[in-house]
Amino acid sequence: MKPTAPRRRSRIRRALPYSTPDSDGGPRTLYCVDLRAVEAAWSLRPLVEVRFASRGGRLGALFAQMDLDPRRSVRHNARTLTPARARDLFDALCEELADSVIHDVPAEVWRGLLPLLVPHGSGECPYPKEPLLPQGDTLAGGLVMLTEGALAAEAAAVACSRGAASGGVGAGDGSQVDPLLWADILASLHPMLAAVRDRNRVILIEA
Numbered sequence: 001m002k003p004t005a006p007r008r009r010s011r012i013r014r015a016l017p018y019s020t021p022d023s024d025g026g027p028r029t030l031y032c033v034d035l036r037a038v039e040a041a042w043s044l045r046p047l048v049e050v051r052f053a054s055r056g057g058r059l060g061a062l063f064a065q066m067d068l069d070p071r072r073s074v075r076h077n078a079r080t081l082t083p084a085r086a087r088d089l090f091d092a093l094c095e096e097l098a099d100s101v102i103h104d105v106p107a108e109v110w111r112g113l114l115p116l117l118v119p120h121g122s123g124e125c126p127y128p129k130e131p132l133l134p135q136g137d138t139l140a141g142g143l144v145m146l147t148e149g150a151l152a153a154e155a156a157a158v159a160c161s162r163g164a165a166s167g168g169v170g171a172g173d174g175s176q177v178d179p180l181l182w183a184d185i186l187a188s189l190h191p192m193l194a195a196v197r198d199r200n201r202v203i204l205i206e207a
Helices: 033-045 049-052 056-066 074-078 083-097 105-119 150-167 179-199
Strands: 011-015 028-033 100-105 123-124 144-148 202-206
Touching: 011 144, 028 033, 028 105, 028 179, 033 074, 033 083, 049 056, 049 074, 056 083, 056 105, 074 083, 083 144, 100 105, 100 179, 105 144, 105 150, 105 179, 105 202, 144 150, 144 179, 150 179, 179 202
Parallel strands: none
Antiparallel strands: 011 123, 028 100, 028 202, 123 144, 144 202
C-alpha cells in the first residue's frame, strides 16, 4: 500500500523525534485527541470554564502559576506569554482533553512505532499559528501530530498488525525489544487508531 500523506497540507511540517539531532532518547507519551475540541476550548471558552472543567493535573498547575484573566479565553491569555510558555498551555490542554493516553513509551518502542504510524517520515504541527507560531520561531519541543484521517489510520492499523505478528522489533542497536512489551503497546495503540478512523481523532507524540 502506498503511504498515505496527511490531509491538511496547510499545517507546518515537523521532524519526527528520532530524526532531530538534539532529540533525547527518553520515553515519550502518545495522546489520542479530538483536536477540534482542544481548539474550541483554547479559542472560544473563557479560561474560568476551562479551569472549572479541569481534572487538575498539569493544566491546573500551569493556570495556578500564571497571572491570567479568567474572563478571557486561553488563547487571549496566551498572547501575553512567550511562545514556548503558551505551547506548554496548549500541550497541557491536549493532555487534559485526551480520549486516551499511553504514558512513557520507551525509546526502543516508539522508535519502532513511528515508521508504522508515519511511513512518509514527518509529522505535522498541531498548534494554532497565533500566538503559538510567530514568524521566525523555531518550535523546539512540544507535540507532533502523527496520524490523522481514516485512510492514514487504516494504513497504520494494517502496519501495526503486521508488526504485532512479527513478535518484536529491533531497538536500533542490534538488540530486540521485549516481545511482550511490544505487543502490549500495540494492543493499547489499536483503539487509538480506531478512534482516528471512526471519530476524527488524531494521535500526538511528545517531540
